Amino acid sequence: MASAIKKIGVFTSGGDSPGMNAAIRAVVRTCAYLKVECVGIYRGYEGMMEGDFKVMDARSVNNIINKGGTILKSARCLPFRTKEGRQVAYDQLKKAGIDAFVVIGGDGSFTGALTFNKEFDFPVIGIPGTIDNDIFGTTYTLGFDTALNTAVECIDKIRDTASSHNRLFFVEVMGRDVGHIALNAGVGAGAEEILIPEENLGLERLLESLKRSKQSGKSSSIVVVAEGDKTGKNVFELKEYVEEHLPIYDVRVSVLGHMQRGGAPSCFDRVLASRMGVKAVEALLEGKTNLMVGIQDNTITLTPISKAIKGHTKIDKELMRVSDIMTT
Amino acid sequence: MASAIKKIGVFTSGGDSPGMNAAIRAVVRTCAYLKVECVGIYRGYEGMMEGDFKVMDARSVNNIINKGGTILKSARCLPFRTKEGRQVAYDQLKKAGIDAFVVIGGDGSFTGALTFNKEFDFPVIGIPGTIDNDIFGTTYTLGFDTALNTAVECIDKIRDTASSHNRLFFVEVMGRDVGHIALNAGVGAGAEEILIPEENLGLERLLESLKRSKQSGKSSSIVVVAEGDKTGKNVFELKEYVEEHLPIYDVRVSVLGHMQRGGAPSCFDRVLASRMGVKAVEALLEGKTNLMVGIQDNTITLTPISKAIKGHTKIDKELMRVSDIMTT
Amino acid sequence: MASAIKKIGVFTSGGDSPGMNAAIRAVVRTCAYLKVECVGIYRGYEGMMEGDFKVMDARSVNNIINKGGTILKSARCLPFRTKEGRQVAYDQLKKAGIDAFVVIGGDGSFTGALTFNKEFDFPVIGIPGTIDNDIFGTTYTLGFDTALNTAVECIDKIRDTASSHNRLFFVEVMGRDVGHIALNAGVGAGAEEILIPEENLGLERLLESLKRSKQSGKSSSIVVVAEGDKTGKNVFELKEYVEEHLPIYDVRVSVLGHMQRGGAPSCFDRVLASRMGVKAVEALLEGKTNLMVGIQDNTITLTPISKAIKGHTKIDKELMRVSDIMTT
Amino acid sequence: MASAIKKIGVFTSGGDSPGMNAAIRAVVRTCAYLKVECVGIYRGYEGMMEGDFKVMDARSVNNIINKGGTILKSARCLPFRTKEGRQVAYDQLKKAGIDAFVVIGGDGSFTGALTFNKEFDFPVIGIPGTIDNDIFGTTYTLGFDTALNTAVECIDKIRDTASSHNRLFFVEVMGRDVGHIALNAGVGAGAEEILIPEENLGLERLLESLKRSKQSGKSSSIVVVAEGDKTGKNVFELKEYVEEHLPIYDVRVSVLGHMQRGGAPSCFDRVLASRMGVKAVEALLEGKTNLMVGIQDNTITLTPISKAIKGHTKIDKELMRVSDIMTT
Incomplete structure (x- = not known):
């Protein structure tokens, strides 16, 4: 049930990318708009395991849409790859009353989220935040x-x-x-x-x-x-x-x-982040889970995370040909 | 017949937009690559009527991909709206041996091209160059x-x-x-x-x-x-x-x-311009005409110019909603 | 005596200019370095009258050197132009234990500081923060x-x-x-x-x-x-x-x-702000007052504020000649 | 006699720096303004030895003030370090009727100019173009x-x-x-x-x-x-x-x-280049030689090149102290 979710956590994980702050802002503001509580989780899964949380209201994300990096920090976290680690994280989330989370990151971060969902039946939605554009199910990743x-x-x-x-x-x-x-x-x-x-x-x-x-x-x-x-x-x-x-x-x-x-995100990445953030929260409130928000044909879409991390993005053959022709 | 086309003209028309130079470069280089002659037409239809032409080889477009404005200049041209004006332009093109042209501009420029084609059966392909993003048949116009x-x-x-x-x-x-x-x-x-x-x-x-x-x-x-x-x-x-x-x-x-x-075009606009320029020349050589190159779902497409100028782009309702939510 | 000063206030006043944050940071960090307390005064003289103060330690100015605007806000304040208004401000400063202040602003702000010093024998040092470069006694103002x-x-x-x-x-x-x-x-x-x-x-x-x-x-x-x-x-x-x-x-x-x-300050303005901020605090601690920090011949200097606001900067005749020649 | 000089050469030498084009423009336009011919010498001393010259009028430097790099190219040239090499260069200059030159570069380029002057009594003026700011006799070099x-x-x-x-x-x-x-x-x-x-x-x-x-x-x-x-x-x-x-x-x-x-020069470097270019030409026409144009205390100055290349710029101790304080 959508109504089951009262408090949503949001965090950034893996390598940072421009637009992550804009996505955090969008998640926070959408929660505020839809009257759901929002909690920022610092340093990805590491902070999740430590309970490094902070309640975020609409004003707490003022003036960050144009900032590079991530105000929630990011980290890679080995202990979360163990069942024990994930249990610690789950206990922290429960203690804080967090019912679901939005993870902003790349495929490593998504894999963690998927495992976490499987073990604890915890609703998770992903936003593809990486400059590499290597996630299946979205034409553009955030920061590319x-x-x-x-x-x-x-x-x-x-x-x-x-x-x-x-x-x-x-x-x-x-x-x-x-x-x-x-x-x-x-x-x-x-x-x-x-x-x-x-x-x-x-x-x-x-x-x-x-x-x-x-x-x-x-x-x-x-x-x-x-x-x-x-x-x-x-x-x-x-x-x-x-x-x-x-x-x-x-x-x-x-x-x-x-x-x-680093650097201030482009307008494209800011708009993309805003659209993705809205969709991520809405999806959670509609009872959805294990999905990644993406953009395809200028439309915001949802793709199973399992596909997003397994599918391969292919190099654009047409663009390679364009490159060849341009060097005439 | 594709083989009928030996010399392609290229020009920019209407308000300038960032990426026009990158598109000119792409048209010129594609012509060089495909061994077709390319002629730059200065100041749009005005220069066409005056025969203000310059043969362009691959080196003539060095170091312009990152420049704002248009090296071929642009202008709005009233006389071209008359049958007499267009006849003058046609005679100039014929005299210079130009068989077809690529017009980079907005809907006004496209309308002119369409009329010109109808009157003289002259092959024309359009590239949407305008910051306004108001052309039907492409998700993004050049410069937006x-x-x-x-x-x-x-x-x-x-x-x-x-x-x-x-x-x-x-x-x-x-x-x-x-x-x-x-x-x-x-x-x-x-x-x-x-x-x-x-x-x-x-x-x-x-x-x-x-x-x-x-x-x-x-x-x-x-x-x-x-x-x-x-x-x-x-x-x-x-x-x-x-x-x-x-x-x-x-x-x-x-x-x-x-x-x-003005300003140096973004990477997005440079890549888009390169892809569009290649497609425009290829379309002409394949015997196509009256089409506009566009991008839809990250694929380069061709749309009848008649549709492009009549169709309406609609404001993105979803994005308006996102905007509302973000101002919470 | 220098030793008399234990707590220094700092504020920005008048129109904002890029580099003001870098100057605030420099004042705050120099105070920390020299073991003097530092207090940020919000919204210039307006906040001074309202006692809108905040103790600032070295960490409170992290990551602001590259930010446009002023984290202490700025305002123009009519009541401070009255004797009563200044008395209110003085009482607030005394209540907070502030012994001296650094004002970052233009000639209007300096005039206020000078009057304030005269009435209350309160040590003041100015840093010229304005994009107009119209202050006598410095080759460059902050933000120009x-x-x-x-x-x-x-x-x-x-x-x-x-x-x-x-x-x-x-x-x-x-x-x-x-x-x-x-x-x-x-x-x-x-x-x-x-x-x-x-x-x-x-x-x-x-x-x-x-x-x-x-x-x-x-x-x-x-x-x-x-x-x-x-x-x-x-x-x-x-x-x-x-x-x-x-x-x-x-x-x-x-x-x-x-x-x-607006905008991120240039390296020049950041370095200038850093140098000026250090000098401002040092001057106060050496018992100086009514001086403006400036830069002349690449050396940080002190000029009586009375001269700075009365003296006139002159337009550079040589540069006007250069301009003429360049338009050949 | 100033009147002896009818044709001035200008070139860039050594590592390029932003503002070199603005300086070339200023030299060319000042020559045009003062009715002296100006010749661009490509690739520094290398092009000088090869007679790679091009007459430059006021219009030939349109729209370059904001461009990085140098339109005259630059190179390091070993043969010019030999007497024979310099004789070749001299012969080329004489053949082209060039009476004097402005060299835009660093200390290596200046040393060459000085030797050249000594051997052939050829008037030379230097403009310090290097990002390193390591030339004595100027507070700022072009590009720093x-x-x-x-x-x-x-x-x-x-x-x-x-x-x-x-x-x-x-x-x-x-x-x-x-x-x-x-x-x-x-x-x-x-x-x-x-x-x-x-x-x-x-x-x-x-x-x-x-x-x-x-x-x-x-x-x-x-x-x-x-x-x-x-x-x-x-x-x-x-x-x-x-x-x-x-x-x-x-x-x-x-x-x-x-x-x-690389990159578009800052306003500071563009203005500095313009001022220096004017002064360089004027100095030559006043019969001066072996001098470098510099800026000191916001005034354009002339310093013997011999001093400029021998003198040492010192690291700014005050700024090192500022740096220490800022890291509190």
Whole structure:
């Protein structure tokens, strides 16, 4: 029964992403609007086990929609992976009168939520908060759009200095297992080549592409490389490889790193977070559980978490082709 | 026959929007990739009538993907609305050997293209370039995403000073006939109220909402107003009205204006422009005409221009509800 | 004696400016470092009269160095201009055990502080926080640098759309009595002409300049206008005037407005605020009073407030000449 | 005689810095204003030796004031360090009728200019273009202010994620021999500790400082490290060292790298570049040589290049003290 839920917990878990605060705000405000109590749980499952809770009213989330990071903090929590750990967490939630929770995070966090639900029949709804865009059941995860803007703004700056010196830059962006950031930021930044974890284009092709780029009279070249690219070489090794095999280039390396996770969220991520937050609370109050809020075809949807974490997002073949054509 | 097309013209028309340059680049590079000649037409239909053309190769669009505005310039052109004007334009195109064109612009520009096609059986494909997001057949028009980011960044700054002085601001954003910018930027900026052309919420409701906001202890209030909002009052008149009827506020006004059209495009708009540009050229080469490239459910689509300009985009009711809930 | 001061109040007053939070942080942290108590006074003299105080320790100013606005809020306060009002304020300060204060604001706020010192022999030190840069005794006021960056970023965006349409824009920037923002932002944005309160260049010269600009083949023109420019016409009237007398231009207007006061402070303003805050507290503890902290030749200085508010900053003639040369 | 100079060359040399384009524009426009010819020399001394010249009129520098990098490109040139190389360059200049040049660069570029002047009695004036701020005779070099803003904006983003996870970050900023960027960006970003090349504070102090920071309840810590810091450890080694000796922290590393050189220049750098460019041309026309344009006490000055490259800039002790106090 919807009416059974009187108090909803909300927390962020795993790596932070821009828009998490906007999602927290949306969950809190929707609870206030629907006259349900809302409790912030600090540091994800870690804080849940410690009972690190704080009642949140509508005003407690003033002026956070535009802030990066998460006011509820985040953490990875090993003990929660044990049955004992989860029991401790459950006891804390019960003690605080929390009937259900909204977890904002990635697939690791969702897996925890699913197990928790199974063991304690506790209603859980997930909001996909990760810059990697690697969750099935949503076209966009929260923070992906902002991370792309951060990456292209950085690469635009690198392009300035690359052009001034006719240099080649290898720019590493985030993405251990998926290349969505690399592919989109690469196309957005006009990269000559994009190396991703999903596909090994081979080092030969890279050399060919760079040779052609030089011949075509381009004043600079940017190669965007995902952390987990399949060539088996990181950006520093790629630099050495190209310097050895194609000594026509002055090569530099830049690793964008953690700044991709921070910063004020884009309008897109703020709006997405607001819509997702509303839906998450409404779903819980309608008696739903084990679902993840997503956006598909500009409509807010619900997908079983079990599918979201097992399904695979695929790299966009059409966009890879667009990338190829653009480097003409 | 696709093979009939040897030379494609490309131009921007109507109000400029961020991403137009990225779209021009994509059209030019796709032509180069597919070994078709590409000609840039300056100042839209005006330059077409004057034969203000320039052959564009792949290198001529280097380093423009991140630039606002349009390197091909834009203009509104009255003479093209006459049969004589269009005949002049057609003669210029024929003289230059141009077989087809890609028009990047809004519904006015598309209407011109459609008439032109009808009269001269000239293949035309449209790319929706406008910040207003008011074209049917695409979830996003080119420049909308960037304009939203510009608007929320400005309102974030205004919020700083509004909060410091406990003030109420009426912020006018673009949108004469549609409220998409107002609604999305309003939700993204955490506005207390959003006034749009599609719906008249009434001044009573505005006063109520502002009164409630003050009582709830908020330190500042932002009301986002589309240029064409239905209250019948512009932001300056709204200020006076509130000062008279609700003298508890220190009210200020800000009109964001033309800066919403400029600036480096967001990654989203750059990627969208690249995808659309590829599709536009491919469609022409496949013998298609009178179609507009769009994006729907993250897939690049083609819609008859006749539908695109006649169909109406509707304001997102769900998002209006989200906005209501967020102002709790 | 320095040792007499045990508790220092700090507040912001008048129009807010970026860097005020960084200055508050610096005052609070310096007090903590030197083992003096620090009390935040809300809403300037208004909060002082109401005893709206809050003890501030080093941690209370975490993560505010990069925030626009002022966490202590600001206000203009008429009652403080009366002897009775100041007596009320003095009683509140005494009741709270506050021995001295640091006022962050402009000349109006400084005048109040000076009067207050005279009447109650109360130690006061000022930090010049205003975007206008109109305080004598400091090369830079806090917030000026950030406001300039905000203004040129906006004008860069306007330039994008102006160039695309070969338009002329009149852009109004802040500055009722002084033209420092207009002159510097105008030079920084590459404006064709800059209209300021200090000098009336005349409308004839404006027309001449615009005519020459058009003839020279420029694709767009920006005229930066201070709020209080001496032509006697505001930007809307200037638009009409030019449309009438020089109908070769498509003219538009943009009023940048309050966003110039907000936003994350530049590094320059953050460093300046930090240096000024340290000096302000140290000066008080050394028994000094009625002084304003300033920066001259990259050195932190102290100037009698009486001089700071009476002295006039002059418009930089050399920079006006540079502006002239740049519009060649 | 001033009148002897009819044609002035201008080039950028060494590492690029934001504001170089604004300086080129100012040199070109001042030449146009004073009716002297101006020639752009591509790729510094390399292009000079190759005669890679282009006549530049006022319009050729339209819309570059806000662009990062340098449209004239830059390079380091070994052959110019030989007498033979310089003779080749001289011959090229003479052949092109160039009478004098303005070199925009750092101390390496200035040393070349000085030698060149000595050998060929060729008038040279320098503009200090480097983000490092390590040139004697000017309070600010061109690009320093922009690089600081870029650095603090990046660190602000890193702070978001650091705070969300209670992490410690070592952030490397540029500065092999001087710590001006590290010190200013460190203070601006609210860093807990700043490691610079000029002074070895010792690893013990670092551990103490971090321990104290943790105890004081801070939610995150940022240590800003100049490339050439004196601890003898780079950021990756510092991470390991702290993880070993102070295992209370979850440590991460970020190397900001080349993006610090790029991006649109700040208003400060644009105005500075404009002022410096005017002065450089005027100095040449007044018959001066071997001088560097600088800014001191907000006044444009001329300093013998011989002093500029030999003198040492010193780290600002007062600012180091401010940094200490701020980390209370």
